[in-house]
Amino acid sequence: MFCGFNTFQPTLKKINVNTLRLFENFPGISNSFKPNVFEDDNYSQWVDKGLFQPRKNGQIYSILLPPPNVTGTLHIGHALTISVQDTMARWNRMCQNEVVWTPGVDHAGIATQVIVEKFLMKQGISRFDIGRTKFVEEVWKWKSDKSKVINLQIKKLGASVDWEREFFTLDKKHRDAVNFALIQLFKKELIYREESLINWSPHLRSVVSDIEVDYIDIDGPTALSLPGYSKPITFGNLIDFSYRIVGSADKEIVVSTTRIETMFGDVAIAVNPNDNRYKPYWGCKFHHPFNGTEIPLVLDHRVDPTFGTGAVKITPAHDPTDFQISKSHSLPKRSVINEEGVLENCGGFSGMLRFDARESICSELANLGLLKHIRPHKMKIPICSRSGDVLEYLIKPQWFIKCKEMAKKAIVAVEERKLIIKPENYQENWFNWLKNIQDWCISRQLWWGHQLPFYYCEGSNDNVWIAAENEEEALKKSKYYVSGPVIAHRDPDVLDTWFSSGILPFACFGWPDKTEQYKKYYPLNTLITGNDILFFWVARMVMLGLELTNQLPFKEVFLHGIICDSQGRKMSKSLGNVIAPEDVINGKSLKELHCTIENSLLSSEEKQKAYTSLRNLYPEGISECGVDALRFTLLSNNIKSQYINFDLKQCIRNKHFCNKIWQACYFANLWLKKMNLTSEFLMLDLCENHQPCTLMEKWILAKLNYSIYVVNEGIKNGDFHLSTSSLRNFIHLELCDIYIEYIKPTLQKGSSAESRSALQTLVYTLVTSLKCMSPFMPFLTEHLYQSLPIKKNGFIMETSYPSYNENFQKTHKELLERVSSILMVINEIRRIKHRIGINHQQVSVCIVEHSIELQNFKDVIETLAKCKINFGTPNIEINSWIEENVSGFTTYFQQDVYKSKVMDRAALSDRRNKLQIKLNKLLDISKNEGYQKNAPLKVKKSHCDQIESLKKEIEKLEVNN
Incomplete structure (x- = not known):
């Protein structure tokens, strides 16, 4: 103040x-700035003094650190989130508010299991070799090591979190909250179990949610390296083959597919009813060449007549559209690919990996005279974002949460501005996603995570699924539904990670117990996180918060952009452009950066790409910059942009x-x-x-x-x-x-x-x-x-x-305006001095027409412009002074300075030549016909002004030379 x-x-x-x-x-x-000398000491002093704990005064400001995954260590993207949150936390503290900032780490089910499996595979160990119990022990060891490193990184970045509140999403307190939440939703009949076509990762042997699926667009035959395959697999081919009409040796229908390996699961052929080419085939049945079954022709408007031949095979157990078509036509479902991505019930092809079988099947079809054509085809390939595997569609029983009604409440909250989303342009995304929401598949066939609290209770003649805290409670509850002796089997599946993190805003304060912390600090004031997890995390927190606590979990959502490299590419380990915060803080040589990649779990091919990228991005390595410079750089970007380019x-x-x-x-x-x-x-x-x-x-x-x-x-x-x-x-x-x-x-x-x-x-x-x-x-x-x-x-x-x-x-408004005009005079004098090459030398200046203001600020002008000011016309011999215009004032600069102290004739000539080149370029541009026709008036005026200015400067240099 x-x-x-x-x-x-x-x-x-x-x-x-x-x-x-x-x-x-x-x-x-x-007298020298050395950031590494004082940074660590400051942090420990702050913690020891208890400065990060809430002070009992002012308004409450409660926030949650989006928990980093224990998959590895923090990258620059995490540093951005931490820098934003810490700036808000420190500012609120200094504004005398009561700040609560809760830290923690996420067990990150799929992601952590994948990374630990890769780590073990480098030692020649498979999780199936050691079993579930031993594997989970290995993951706990990984978690222990990585969480220590993550916490050190958080401290290094200066995050003023309250360490006494630290959580882990698999600790007992959080496990209890997760189980309570699931049991409550089960009681409300919002959780159900159903056989459904799901995204399956054969490499992970687990279901993957829709929003964890990435898609690769390819224009034609493209080889992709996939986990579990020794050589790249080619995608982007459309295969035409024929099914013969039952009872006819020469009549056939040619169908098109990109997935020949699933033909053992074909249960029908479909055409569009408006496609007159196939009217003669209506009512026909066709002979399957491998399993001998007869399959019908069905008519369905969902078939695209322009796709391939216009006739498609229907494989409900392995394709989402086919699954829906099968429901409409009461078709059976035949699974022919198992959880490991291996063909089963496929005769002589059984036991082959799904993509390895393609060539063999095509070869056999060719021998039978049924293979017609293989041609390039544009397509979209579903990829598991966690493992890089091409997803398979399988029919399996899974647990789902009904989302329609919860989504409606989340929509209303934003419409009524009870929940504010910033930047506001993300509101449209919010509405679109929630209005088209699907039920949420929450079960995962993994070993690392929250085991679902669902028990299959078998009685003498009947059975039931029960949600319970433990087996004893499940048996007790089951007596109301089944008779006789009951055996309870707990579902081995684990919970989707996003559910356990979805209840964090209230679980971190002791929920379901109504603790004083919960009453005081929930809901959060704001949620600050990256825009890429708006639906993964933010929407689900809102839905679960409203359903389980009858409150919004936070009043405001602030979404920041995603960090990219200086070339605008998303950061990826395989691209070699991922930077750890400590690399920028402490500096790192190119050799050390190479070593980091060498010791990573990337494949040899990915490592080579990463090496090349590193050499291009950081040919001299990374200079030491310190924490404060890194934070200030991250916060100097408009973080509301969708993407943020990090420039070293x-x-x-x-x-x-x-x-x-x-x-x-x-x-x-x-x-x-x-x-x-x-x-x-x-x-x-x-x-x-x-x-x-x-x-x-x-x-x-x-x-x-x-x-x-x-x-x-x-x-x-x-x-x-x-x-x-x-x-x-x-x-x-x-x-x-x-x-x-x-x-x-x-x-x-x-x-x-x-x-x-x-x-x-x-x-x-x-x-x-x-x-x-x-x-x-x-x-x-x-x-x-x-x-x-x-x-x-x-x-x-x-x-x-x-x-x-x-x-x-x-x-002081008037004073600011006065000094602003004086600074313009100073800058103009500096510009002229620079033009004639005397930046750091004193020069005598006479200002003929002047104002009282210039006299009032004479000492300021002389000091900052490094000149000696006189007012009035100089009374000396002709040609000893050079006339200039300084902010509208006629001004003379002493001639002898030009000649004796500044530049020799060669230097002046060189300066003139450079200006002439610049002038010629502008003149050429202005004469161009396209420029004269299309250039905006503002651009033309700017160019015109530059041309006039250059002409004047050249003219003055010619006089002085």
Whole structure:
């Protein structure tokens, strides 16, 4: 808050120094910025002081860290989420709110099982070799190792989470909450078991949900490397083969398929009833060449007459559309591929891998004279996002949650703005997905995860499925449904990971118990996460929260973009463009990056691709940047964009910016020591007692005040890039490049009062800037704050966040405009000096037509433009001065500077030639017929202005040469 800046003279109020540390006790600031020296120490001090635990004051701000998977370690995408959440948490604390930020890690069922299986396979061990119990023990060991690394990474990034609340989604407390939730939904008849066609990963031997399926589009024959196959498999062929009419040796119908390997499961042939080509076949039956069965022709509008021959085979057990067609025509379902992706009940082809069987089946069809044609075909291939396997469609009994009614409530919550989704453009996606939602398959045929609390209870003559906490409870409940002695078998399947993480907002506070924590901190204020899990996680949390707690789990959802590399590609280990946060923080050589890939679980082919990508992206390796530069870089992007390109060069620039802040504080400390100021002066409460002495002091404080406004608004609205841009602009350009440069002569030669006032304004501005920067750069700002000799009571995050003073800004509006016009004059003089090559030299300047304003700011212009100003026409011999126009003022620059100090004729000639080349290019563009016809007027005007400016510059250089 700004107060009392109404007069020019400083008013220095003494403070009792016995209550404060003396100047000599301050550690001071070294002259070089080394982030790794102070980062770790700061974090442990914050934790020891309990600063991350909620303070019992202010409004509650409750958030949840999206739990990282224990599959591996954190990448830059995680660093973005943590940086956003930590900035919000620290800002809220400094705004005196009660902050609760809950951390934890996710067991990540499928993903973790896959990665541990790969790890074991490198040792020649299969999970089936060691069995379920031993395999789960191996996964727990993996979890223990990886969660330690993840927590260290979270701490390294400065995340101010409350570690006392840490959870794991497979710990006992969470297991109990999961079981309770499932039993409640079962009681409400929202969970049911049904045979259904599901997405099956033969490699994982588990069902995969629809939103875990990726699709690859191919234009024709394409070889893909798949897990479990020794050589690539070709996709993108359409095979035409014939079925002969029963009782006829020469009449046949030719059908088209991309999946010849499933023909043993064919139960019918289908054509569109509007396709007149096949009317003669209506009512016919056809002979299956391999199993001898007779299959009918059915008419169905879902058949596309333009697909291949227009006639298709119907295999309900292995195709979603065929499954629906079979229901309409009461067709049987014949499964011919098992859980391992192996053909069964297929005669001599049984035991073959599904895709290996293709060539053999086609060969046999050719021998029978039934193979007609193989041609290229565009197609979409379903891929398991977890394993990279091509999915198989199988009919299996699974557990489902009914979602229609829950989805309606989630839609209404957003429509009535009880739940706010930001950015708002994602609301349309929300509505579309929920309006077309399918029931949620929650069972997974895995070994790692929450085993479903569903028991199959067999009685003497009947049986029933019971949801219960344990076998004893299941047997007790079953007596109401079955008679006689009962045997209970627990379903071996585990729960979809997204369910267990879907109840986190309330389970992490003790639900289903109505604890004080639950009552106080649930629902969350906001959920901050990546836009890629809007449906995986966010929608399901909302549906489960409303159903199980009758409350929305959070009031607002903030979705940030997905991190890509500098070329705009999604980060992928196989592309070699995934960066660990510590690689940027500590730096890493190209050789070390190569070693990381070499020790990964990637295939040899993937490793080669990754090596190539690494060499292209980071030919010199990755430079050390520090935590604060990384965080500031991530937050300098518009995180509301769908994708965010991470550019290491920008991170390096922000490291230099950190150094700029460091050097500014070092400069202030240096002058405090040089001027031998007393502790009484140093420890003034600057806000209330300091009165700026000069117009430029008032100006820098007004610019600071405006920056405070922009920063606060940016944080409130999630526009962090506006906040970081404002801070960078203020500190780098206005504070360092203008104000500090301006006060250097004052400090060196000024009166005691002027020097003290200038320095006091600088210290106040620096301290306030550090507070503004603190949520973004916690380590650097804490270290510098502790190093400056000012009044403080603890750590920087315990201070109040600077707030905007509207009255102060109104009072100084005119001053800001005046200084802005003066800075334009300074920049113009600098530009002219640069043009003639005397950037760092003093030059005499005469301003003929001038204003009182220029005279008032004469010292500012002279200091910042490095020139000696005189007002009036120079009274010296002709040609000794060169005329220029500076912001509308006729101005003369001393001629001898041009000739003796700046450039020789060759340099001037070289400069002229470069400008002429630039001019010629613009002239050529402007003469182009297409340009004259199509270029916007704004572009034409801009080019015209540039041409005129270049002509004038060339003309002046010709005069001086």
